[in-house]
Amino acid sequence: MSQIKIIALKEFKDYFISPIAYIVIALFLIVVGWFSFPLFFIYSRADLRDFFALLPMVFSFLFPR
Numbered sequence: 001m002s003q004i005k006i007i008a009l010k011e012f013k014d015y016f017i018s019p020i021a022y023i024v025i026a027l028f029l030i031v032v033g034w035f036s037f038p039l040f041f042i043y044s045r046a047d048l049r050d051f052f053a054l055l056p057m058v059f060s061f062l063f064p065r
Contacts, residue, residue, distance in 0.1 A: 024062060031058050
């Protein structure tokens with residue numbers, strides 16, 4: 001199990017050294033916020049159903065693997 005932990009820590013470190021991770025995270029937050037946040041104010045309800053309905057489509061464009 002320690003070998004898996006060592007490899008995972010190395011992969012996360014390598015991922016967050018490059019600016020790609022920050023670009024993907026920022027793009028994800030902007031897209032999800034753009035499409036789901038206004039729905040809270042239009043319908044005046046705190047419901048995450050629309051947010052979770054939107055996630056598969058956002059994930060298919062941001063994480064195509």
